[in-house]
Amino acid sequence: MLTAKVRRDWYRIIPFGIIWLLTAAISLLIEWIAYGGTFPSSDTMISPDTDILIFALLSMLGLGLFVGYVELNHLNKLFIRQSFFRKSVYKFLIYFVFIHLVVLVTYPIAASMETDTTVLDPHVWSRLWQYLNSLIHLSTALQLGVAITLSIVYAQVSEVIGHTTLLNYLTGTYHHPREEHRIFLFVDMRSSTTIAESLGHECYFDLLRTYYADLAEAVIRHRGEIYLYVGDEMIISWKLSDGLQDNTCLRCYFAMQHDLRERAHWYREHYGVAPDFKAGLHYGSVTTGEIGVVKKHIMFSGDVLNATARMQSLCNTVGVDLLVSAPLIALLPPNEAFHPQSIGCKELRGKTEELELYTVTQCTPVPQL
Structure with a gap:
């Protein structure tokens, strides 16, 4: 295949x-x-x-x-x-x-x-x-x-x-909004403000461009769609079935982490610092459609995006690199390579209900795609 x-x-x-x-x-x-x-x-x-x-x-x-x-x-x-x-x-x-x-x-x-x-x-x-x-x-x-x-x-x-977005525009896939079930992975560079201050804006921008290029390879290998770049944050999405299949969304996260750490020596040689990231992984329903007048954009709208962003920001508080929602953990197929561990129910900023969160560790190396 x-x-x-x-x-x-x-x-x-x-x-x-x-x-x-x-x-x-x-x-x-x-x-x-x-x-x-x-x-x-x-x-x-x-x-x-x-x-x-x-x-x-x-x-x-x-x-x-x-x-x-x-x-x-x-x-x-x-x-x-x-x-x-x-x-x-x-x-x-x-x-x-x-x-x-x-x-x-x-x-x-x-x-x-x-x-x-x-x-x-x-x-x-x-x-x-x-x-x-x-x-x-x-x-x-x-x-x-x-x-x-x-x-x-x-x-x-x-x-x-983006190729997928262009084809969606040409075929009119989202000309009329539609509801979809999607998985979202929010990736945020650690200590980005400190790195930017130490490198200066121009050098930091160059690092950021290389950093995104290195992360993108794993996203491509795991059939992810890069939805947005927001400063030092990257938002990746899958249709629910694609992200669940063979734990693709989890595999993507660990592949991104692996690829970046493999390049750590190169980053230290060129920038004096090796970037790392934290991430939140969640799923839910979104309304997907074209939006905008002066500039068109295919937009995902739904509570899942806000929740995933809040989960990612909690990583520093609980001292982990990855947080995955309990509803997504329940849907992911069992795999001995990954070990989920509950960190309890947490209140997400702006939410009235608590959400049980897990951190996931990789027990055995997963072959790189």
Whole structure:
């Protein structure tokens, strides 16, 4: 079975393939309509029969998937500190040059298919040279430019608001509010004020960015959704069934803790301090829907968020790193790797009823996903 990270990567890459496939299909359809239900013919234009059309569309799909892979795994990391405009220009130039190199390979193949010869035939390469100096080449370059631009825009928007959130907007999943049962994990950096004062705002911001990036890997591996970053606090959510399955929400917490402690030496070398965090874990009903006028946001609204925030703030008071609500403990499947221990019923600030809370320790190492 595919891991959660591999599935997530595929879900993010596939839209790139769809963008390139649709761009190619629309371009061919416009050309076909413009010429009265046929394709233009010239010395440089390859007359597309069924096989060539399928080859062309599959090639564009493959190119789109490849662009998506390169975008998410290489270029996005390479230009992470660049502004939106510079990042977009650099990416466009790299993709545009690369795609033209691909054209130099695919055109001779398509030409050989049309003439039923091999790619080594001199006539094939003569046609390639004529094509590179024709208006048809200019039209193809324009089509590629549109596909590249759409891919970059999709990648940038997805990066800013999140892939899942973007798909929810596009599909209208939460256009009409709906009730959901969700698990929430509130993660808060310990001694953040002291760290910020000792490092200064600029250096602390750099630490915070690295800290969030390190924690995000475990969230991705455990199918969590990062709902919000609030200062030094991170809010993670699962649909109830996803978070309960195989104790995923608990596993995520301990994986985040493990990953951060593995990097403790690096943090001390670069910042002189190794960040740590405390967390609250709870579940409940929320109303989920789009909200906002000037800026849209998919919002969770429910008492569970306030309760989880209060639980997380109690960690310092009771001297533990993690607090889990009794209702969630009751739903989690038994697992010998985790040992829950009740710390009694506690009154949460702003609540009239007390809530029994547990702290959970990891008895045996859980394999990292």
